[in-house]
Amino acid sequence: MEVRKIYKAGNSYVISIPKQVIKLLNLKVGDQILFKWQQDQVILTPIVKKNKIEVIRRIAGCLADQEELVQDLLEIRELESDREGTVLE
Incomplete structure (x- = not known):
């Protein structure tokens, strides 16, 4: 478990993703992530583009x-x- 700080960039808010999560989900720059929220939890799911x-x-x-x-x-x-x-x- 890691704690991350929220930053403001223009009209958006930014949270960095821990390197361990990037590796675990095999993410690369430009990949897309789906945000799904359920009650008080947020679930991040990588969107896999078909080759x-x-x-x-x-x-x-x-x-x-x-x-x-x-x-x-x-x-x-x-x-x-x-x-x-x-x-x-």
Whole structure:
């Protein structure tokens, strides 16, 4: 347990996060944290951004033997991108 002081910076209040917590949660500069409060407690949860490359690899693995489905998806994407510039009245 550590005690930290609250500082004012512009219109915001700032609390530094102990190095042990940074390591424990594997946080880096620029990461986002969700603040959730319950009665008199605050719970901090790191927001984990999904790695786009990993998501693509997982999808590709699922579609490995689905060439027809992949072609259908590509056609749908083309149709949707053609409609993006269309203005509906």
